[in-house]
Amino acid sequence: MIALYLAHARGFFRDPAGLMLTLALPPFVYLMFAAIFGAAAGGDLDLRIALHDSVNAPASVAITERLTERHDGRLRLVSRRDEVDRKVLDGEADVGVILTACPVAPICAEVVAHPGRATAGQALQGELLGLSAPDPSSGDSPVRFRAVGPRGDPLALYFAGGVSLMFVFFAAMHGALGWLDDRRNGLLARLSLAAGGLGRVLAARAAWMITVGVAQTTLVFALAIRHAPAPDLATVAAWTVTTLVVAAAAAGLALGLIALCRTRDQAEPVSTVAALLAAALGGSMAPRFLMPEAFRTLGWITPHAWGIDAYTAVVWQRALGPAVYGAWAALALFATVGFVLAAVMERRRQNG
Numbered sequence: 001m002i003a004l005y006l007a008h009a010r011g012f013f014r015d016p017a018g019l020m021l022t023l024a025l026p027p028f029v030y031l032m033f034a035a036i037f038g039a040a041a042g043g044d045l046d047l048r049i050a051l052h053d054s055v056n057a058p059a060s061v062a063i064t065e066r067l068t069e070r071h072d073g074r075l076r077l078v079s080r081r082d083e084v085d086r087k088v089l090d091g092e093a094d095v096g097v098i099l100t101a102c103p104v105a106p107i108c109a110e111v112v113a114h115p116g117r118a119t120a121g122q123a124l125q126g127e128l129l130g131l132s133a134p135d136p137s138s139g140d141s142p143v144r145f146r147a148v149g150p151r152g153d154p155l156a157l158y159f160a161g162g163v164s165l166m167f168v169f170f171a172a173m174h175g176a177l178g179w180l181d182d183r184r185n186g187l188l189a190r191l192s193l194a195a196g197g198l199g200r201v202l203a204a205r206a207a208w209m210i211t212v213g214v215a216q217t218t219l220v221f222a223l224a225i226r227h228a229p230a231p232d233l234a235t236v237a238a239w240t241v242t243t244l245v246v247a248a249a250a251a252g253l254a255l256g257l258i259a260l261c262r263t264r265d266q267a268e269p270v271s272t273v274a275a276l277l278a279a280a281l282g283g284s285m286a287p288r289f290l291m292p293e294a295f296r297t298l299g300w301i302t303p304h305a306w307g308i309d310a311y312t313a314v315v316w317q318r319a320l321g322p323a324v325y326g327a328w329a330a331l332a333l334f335a336t337v338g339f340v341l342a343a344v345m346e347r348r349r350q351n352g
Contacts, residue, residue, distance in 0.1 A: 047120055047289070049075040050084050050093035059106035060099045063128070067097070070127070074293070085148050088112050089317065094120045094289045097128070108142040115147045115154050120289055153227035154316050155287075160224035161311030162284035165304045167220075168213040168247055169278065172254035173271035175209045179342075180258055180267055202343055206251045213247030221315075228315050238314040238324065242307065245331040249303040252338025259345035278302040306330045 049071060053060045068075045076093070078084055084096035095113045102108030109128045113121030128143045221239070225231070231239075257274060261267035279285055281295060282304020288296050299305040310327035313319045 047071060047074060047094045047124060048092070049124070050078050050087040050096045051075055051099070052078050052081050052084050052097070053099045054081060055099055055101050055107060057101070057107070063099060063107055063109070067127075084112050088114055088148055095124050097124065102142055109144075111143060111145045112148055113145070114149050118145075118147070118155075119287075121145055121147075150229045150316065150318075154312070156224055156227040157316050158287060158308065158312060160220050160227075161308045161315075162279075162282075162304070164217040164220040165246060165250075165282070165307045166275070166279040166284040168216050169250045169254070169275045169304075171212055171216060172209050172247075172250035173258070173275050175205070175212065175251070176254035176258040177264060177267060177271070179205060179255060180261065180264055202255065202339065202346070206248075206255060206339065209251035209254070210244070210247040213250050214243050217243045217246065229318070231315075234320065235314060235318060238320050239311070241328060242310045242314055242324075245328050245335065246303065246307045246310075248335035249307070249331040249338070252335035252342070253303065254338070256338035256341035256345075259342040278304055281305070283308050303331055303334045 049067065051064060051067065053064055064075075064077070076087075078087065081098055084093075084098055087093040088096045095111060098110040098112065100108050100110065111121050111125045111128065113124075122145070125143050125145055129141070254271065257271060258267050261270055281299045282288075282302035283291075283299060284304050288299055288305065288308075291299070306327040310324050310331075313321075313324050313327075
C-alpha cells in the first residue's frame with residue numbers, strides 16, 4: 001500500500017501540468033474571484049460617470065471635484081443635459097449625474113441609470129446624498145433617481161446572454177473532448193481518410209457543436225423574451241447572427257484548446273478552468289460594471305464580454321451599429337483562430 005501511495009505521488013509530481021492545475025490554479029482563481037466580486041460586495045464600484053453641471057455654482061463645482069477625486073478619472077463632463085441620457089443608453093457611462101439648483105439643498109442632483117444598472121445608480125445616489133448637504137428640516141431628498149431605456153427588465157436580458165454564453169462554452173468544451181477520444185482510439189485518422197481530409201471531419205464536428213450552441217441559446221432566450229421590448233424582424237435577424245457567431249467562437253476555441261492537450265486527463269481540467277475563468281472575466285457570473293476597472297478591461301480578451309454586449313445592444317437597446325459589428329468581428333476572429341489552431345495541431349500530429 002505504501003509503495004502504491006509513493007508511486008501515485010511520484011506520478012503526480014512528475015506531471016508539471018497536473019501539478020499546476022491541482023495546486024497553483026485554485027489559489028489563483030480564489031484571488032481573482034475575490035478581486036472581482038469583493039470590490040462590488042464592499043460597495044467600491046468602479047463607475048464610469050457622465051456629469052452635466054447646469055448650475056456652475058461653487059457648490060456644484062465642489063461636488064464635481066469631490067466626485068472626480070473619488071472616482072479617479074472615470075468621471076466625464078458633458079456639455080448638454082440630453083447627452084447624459086445618450087451616454088448611459090449607449091453604455092459609454094454606467095451612470096449619469098445632472099446637477100441642478102433646488103430649494104432643499106445648495107445643489108440637487110438627478111441620477112440617471114439604465115434599469116439594468118440600478119445598483120450602480122443607487123450606489124452613486126447614496127454618495128451624492130452625503131455630498132449635497134441637504135436641509136434637515138425639509139422632507140424632500142435633493143438626490144433623485146431616474147431610469148432611462150425601453151420597458152422591460154434589462155438585467156434579466158443581460159443574464160440571458162451571460163448564462164447562455166457560459167453554458168454554450170461548457171457544452172463546446174465537452175463536445176471537443178470527443179475529438180480527443182477519436183484521436184486516441186485511431187478513429188480520427190480513419191475518418192479523415194474516409195471523408196477526404198481532416199478539414200471535413202473538423203468542419204462536421206464544429207457544425208454540430210454550433211448547432212448545439214444555437215439550440216441552448218434559443219431555449220434560454222425563449223424564457224427571457226418576455227422581459228424584452230417586442231421584437232421586430234431586424235432584431236430577430238441581428239440576434240440570429242449574434243447567436244451563430246457566439247456558437248462558432250465557442251466551438252472554435254474549444255477545439256483549439258483541446259487540440260493543444262495530449263490526454264483527456266490533461267484536457268478535462270484545462271477546459272473546465274478555461275471556461276470558468278472566461279465566464280467570470282467576461283461578465284457571465286456578474287455584470288461587468290460591478291468589477292474593478294482592471295478586470296473590466298481584461299474581460300475583452302474573452303468572447304463572453306463581446307457576446308453579452310452584442311446581445312444587450314441587439315435585444316434591449318435595438319442599436320445595430322459599430323459596437324455590434326465590432327463584437328461580431330471579434331467573435332468571428334475567436335472562431336477562426338480556434339479552428340485554424342485545431343487544424344494545424346491535428347495535421348502536425350498526423351504527419352509526425
